[in-house]
Amino acid sequence: MPELTPDALRAAVSRIAPSRLPALTQHLFEATTNAQQTRSLAPLRAFVHSWAVFIAIERHPQRAERLRELERIVNAGEQDPTEAIDEIRRIREAAEAEAGL
Numbered sequence: 001m002p003e004l005t006p007d008a009l010r011a012a013v014s015r016i017a018p019s020r021l022p023a024l025t026q027h028l029f030e031a032t033t034n035a036q037q038t039r040s041l042a043p044l045r046a047f048v049h050s051w052a053v054f055i056a057i058e059r060h061p062q063r064a065e066r067l068r069e070l071e072r073i074v075n076a077g078e079q080d081p082t083e084a085i086d087e088i089r090r091i092r093e094a095a096e097a098e099a100g101l
Contacts (some may be wrong), residue, residue, distance in 0.1 A: 001052070001055065001056060001059075001098060001099055001100070002052075002055065004048050004052055004099070004100070004101075005048075006028055006044075006048070007046070009024070009048065009051045009052065009055065010024060010025075010028075010044060012055045013051065013054070013055065015060060016055065016058045017054075018101045019056050020054070024051060027051070028047055028048065029046055030043070030097065031043040031044050031047035032044065033047065049096075049101055052096075052099035052100075052101060053095045053096055053099060053101070054097070056094075056096070056098040056099045057091065057092075058096035063091060063094075063095075066087075067088065068089050070084040070085075070087055070088050070091075071088070074088070
């Protein structure tokens with residue numbers, strides 16, 4: 001896992017999911033702007049949390065694919081999503097722990 005800094009997160013995203021760099025850049029811009037406007041670090045903390053979890057998931061291709069599959073199940077609305085939601089929660093909790101959050 002990279003350090004929990006914008007530069008380290010950007011470098012990690014550029015390696016594992018380069019197509020997501022524009023989204024990261026936009027999110028960082030918005031977080032920085034909101035932090036300045038509100039005089040709070042909360043928007044920057046949310047940015048770091050969000051992208052650290054993303055990286056922790058995407059570093060493991062099988063876990064990332066399983067998450068996408070579970071999200072499709074939930075979004076399709078064709079079956080009871082309870083088990084899928086529980087597994088999504090477990091994946092995210094494991095990613096948070098891996099990221100040190």
